[in-house]
Amino acid sequence: MGRRVTLAEVAARAGVSPITVSRALRRPDTVQPETRARIDAAVAALGYVPDPAARALATGRSDVIGVLIPSATNAVFTDVLSGLYEGIAESRFDVQYGITRYDPATEENLLGVFLRQRPAGLIVAGIDQTPAARRLLDRAACPVVQIMETGPDPVDMMVGFSHHDAAAEATRHLIARGYRRPGFLGARMDPRTRRRFAGFRAVAEAAGLYDPDRSETTETPSSVGRGGELLRALLARHPDTDAVFCNNDDLAMGALFEAMRLGIAVPGRLGICGFNDLEMMRAAEPPLTSVRTNRFEMGALAAKMIRARLEGRDPGPALVDLGAQVQARASTAGPAAGD
Amino acid sequence: MGRRVTLAEVAARAGVSPITVSRALRRPDTVQPETRARIDAAVAALGYVPDPAARALATGRSDVIGVLIPSATNAVFTDVLSGLYEGIAESRFDVQYGITRYDPATEENLLGVFLRQRPAGLIVAGIDQTPAARRLLDRAACPVVQIMETGPDPVDMMVGFSHHDAAAEATRHLIARGYRRPGFLGARMDPRTRRRFAGFRAVAEAAGLYDPDRSETTETPSSVGRGGELLRALLARHPDTDAVFCNNDDLAMGALFEAMRLGIAVPGRLGICGFNDLEMMRAAEPPLTSVRTNRFEMGALAAKMIRARLEGRDPGPALVDLGAQVQARASTAGPAAGD
DNA sequence: TCATCTAATGATAGCGCTGTCATCGTAGCG
DNA sequence: CGCTACGATGACAGCGCTATCATTAGATGA
Incomplete structure (x- = not known):
């Protein structure tokens, strides 16, 4: 493991200020190519990896995508999760699960827990949230995708089928x-x-x-x-x-x-x-x-829609019906x- | 969602300093009962929930238990995960998964990612880590449980069967x-x-x-x-x-x-x-x-052993063979x- | 040539919490 | 009655990062 390497150390090695390293990492196009090269070299040499907690504290938001599903053992949901994983692969995002056990009250609770972490996005199964949960979702300051099902009146985005x-x-x-x-x-x-x-x-x-x-x-x-x-x-x-x-x-x-x-x-x-x-x-x-229900695709698409929104790209239609065959x-x- | 409520606001309402609120929450026995009562009331009234990122940054460790498993779809592992969930229920800990896809190099990578988050504990499947991964685990500053299998030379704790x-x-x-x-x-x-x-x-x-x-x-x-x-x-x-x-x-x-x-x-x-x-x-x-392999029990026990260690209780034997029937x-x- | 603008970089402060040490008051003791 | 010891609380600083604004250097045009 070794000691934690900080931004400051990378900066010192690259001969720039910490903030420039931060920028080089997050918006590479805003620093000069040669500066960036020096920084990249320092990052590689020191094996620097940003501290997610510090970033979350400073920005007021985390890179965690919260996922609320009823069951972790049901093969149906595990396929969705696989898709999700695929969808966030190679991105800075992480997935964190909450298992509702098909219980609306638990779902409401977990939603609160997730929301406090200021998640990057939220994925919830189904369209049958309690009124309180619905209110929380409506006010959430992040992209929300309802999956597994389509229906009227989406919170935000929706990927599923009837x-x-x-x-x-x-x-x-x-x-x-x-x-x-x-x-x-x-x-x-x-x-x-x-x-x-x-x-x-x-x-x-x-x-x-x-x-x-x-x-x-x-x-x-x-x-x-x-x-x-x-x-x-x-x-x-x-x-x-x-x-x-x-x-x-x-x-x-x-x-x-x-x-x-x-x-x-x-x-x-x-x-x-x-x-x-x-x-x-x-x-x-x-x-x-x-x-056939397209579970893997559902997860993958939900993740991609959230990513697109967060990365400022076009997420495509907000409501996707994947059908069933x-x-x-x-x-x-x-x-x-x-x- | 509403605005985030901070420690300071709770403290103001309870008429104490922020640090006292912090203490009341983490080690209730160190503050006077009446003070604690006032604080508890303020917490409830304001709906305060600690910010995990801030806590992680301040303490240098998170409440995340990292779990490395080969596959999320395999029913075998989903049962283990259910057990894990059961094991951490009602505790302050969270579980975060990494899927290795049966690939030792991926496992090594993910291990690095987890370790940077200074996890509260680590659960890894099996005993066949690469030498590099093994070194990382040996040096990890947290409890480690190898699950699914028993074998000689455990990193730390072990729950499984032959x-x-x-x-x-x-x-x-x-x-x-x-x-x-x-x-x-x-x-x-x-x-x-x-x-x-x-x-x-x-x-x-x-x-x-x-x-x-x-x-x-x-x-x-x-x-x-x-x-x-x-x-x-x-x-x-x-x-x-x-x-x-x-x-x-x-x-x-x-x-x-x-x-x-x-x-x-x-x-x-x-x-x-x-x-x-x-x-x-x-x-x-x-x-x-x-x-019969006792997958649920394996997950539940692994989580309990980690909790016991972190909470200063006796984790019991470090090597548990759950057998198979x-x-x-x-x-x-x-x-x-x-x- | 000089004012004006833009791109690149830096200084400062602060996110919300906790570790560390300082302070205060009181019980206990000779 | 004065001193120590201890329990309860507080002040301060800082975890590692980023938002914001300031600064600098070079480019542009009249």
């Missing part, structure tokens, strides 16, 4: 493939899950195929095992259900395994569709249909002929 | 169940993977069942799809392989699906064992045997009778 429409498209797909008694499997009924359910319901109703009793949900967290339980419960009540739209891929995978256990043919007697299109879906047997696979090939 | 022994136990399990031609499937051959392979090999050799050609590995990242590819390749060369020890659960899951595709009975004609025991393993059909399930029930 969960309602994505689910609707998946449901249309099931119907187009010939399924006539579709059900819904959902866990952890957060607002995004509810909107997916609404999309499912809207399309099913329009087709005259909606049965309010043909859905099985739970407030407990989602998991593969849960998917199996939900399917079993649904089939116990409605053995004639011929397809399930699952709120996410874990549930879909669990449903597939449960179907195997029950000796139910997929897709012949039961169609299965997931949501998010994690890698495993394609590799399953039969390969599982899912809805049904990836049709064998698990929804359609009911067997002798349906 | 990958070699865990794999050895899994292999013994396969043999005990009657499998006689076990193979190995591995992707992303990082040091931990190699040690697992070594454990597999040691036990297989001791039993006279090791065939150096009966393993299929790749440097590419692990995934469910990859597991299928590896199994297919292995079986193409050695159709008589009767069990596979997979380097992780994704590969095992992929192997299971591939076996289905090939019409190979699991566990009758092929036993499958994974590693890590992710939730999905139990829910699969057949349920998949795996090796084979979770025997149907996928390794043993070869079919007519083997």
Whole structure:
């Protein structure tokens, strides 16, 4: 590690004043090329790295981009984080996470904590902030991006897609493939899950195929095992259900395994569709249909929009809908002929 | 958000000097109870929260615990992170991540970046740091915990388990169940993977069942799809392989699906064992045997050890082996009778 | 040639907090 | 009753950096 090297030491070595070194580092175009060269050499020789705390104190703002997500284990969010990382790579920015555990009050709290650090930017999941949190965000003195979802009345910028429409498209797909008694499997009924359910319901109703009793949900967290339980419960009540739209891929995978256990043919007697299109879906047997959500891109774009704003470049449109695409696979090939 | 409230304003309101407020906040026992009460009231009334940057600058150390992990998407690490979060909950500490992408040079770099921030503590994955990184860690002026693995010569503290022994136990399990031609499937051959392979090999050799050609590995990242590819390749060369020890659960899951595709009975004609025991393993059909690694506990304990050290409490033993337990399930029930 | 302007650099002060030492008052003791 | 010891509080300086304004030197034009 060695001792901390300060600006002053670099300045002494380069034969200039500290403030000039500071400038050379932050706005290289404002110092003469030869001066800059001497400074760069001194920086390299001494291995100087600015102290982020001192910078934050002096400027009144940090280079931390605060990120508020509901869960750190959910594969969906980890993909977003990867994108974020990609988006801030090679920049001066850092990412700091807060996990809300799907709890609005926690989100509000964490928002306060982040805001005190005068973050460079803020990224929050979803559009369902509490009124208080919303007020904090509205007044935030930094770029804010809402991700995962699109909706009316953005705080600032927004990158996501319509969960309602994505689910609707998946449901249309099931119907187009010939399924006539579709059900819904959902866990952890957060607002995004509810909107997916609404999309499912809207399309099913329009087709005259909606049965309010043909859905099985739970407030407990989602998991593969849960998917199996939900399917079993649904089939116990409605053995004639011929397809399930699952709120996410874990549930879909669990449903597939449960179907195997029950000796139910997929897709012949039961169609299965997931949501998010994690890698495993394609590799399953039969390969599982899912809805591709562009999570990595979402994170990367959110980071880039914030960077663009902070670096004075054009961030592009403030509201980006990345859409979602049904990836049709064998698990929804359609009911067997002798349906 | 509102304006930032400073120590001085709190002090003015409480009728004391700023330094007393500072003390009241950090070491409440050093100020008189009534003074403290007045200060607490002022803090609450004004909604004061200390500025972390100013504190870091003044003390020369931050409250950030730096965490270096290879991947943010791998479920294994996200579980560790959850544990970490749990471990620092309700404390003044924050966690900041660096992703090394399994690249020692990146790790070395990030280590430098973290160290400049004078972190409160450092958590690094594994024991395979470069010599330079090792030197940095040895000289770090903060508690350091190596996680994921145990080994000789810890930098400071260590929480993990022996990958070699865990794999050895899994292999013994396969043999005990009657499998006689076990193979190995591995992707992303990082040091931990190699040690697992070594454990597999040691036990297989001791039993006279090791065939150096009966393993299929790749440097590419692990995934469910990859597991299928590896199994297919292995079986193409050695159709008589009767069990596979997979380097992780994704590969095992992929192997299971591939076996289905090939019409190979699991566990009758092929036993499958994974590693890590992710939730999905139990829910699969057949349920998949795996090796439980205590990831959440690992993260939580690492954080607690650092906290204990920083808060002057006894951190307990410096080297904790959390072990790993084979979770025997149907996928390794043993070869079919007519083997 | 001289005033005027611009680009490059420097001096000063201060961000909000804490380490260090000084000060003050009072309890305890001979 | 005077002195020491100690607990409680305060004054001061400074952490490393940058915002702001001042200064300097050279370029420009009438």
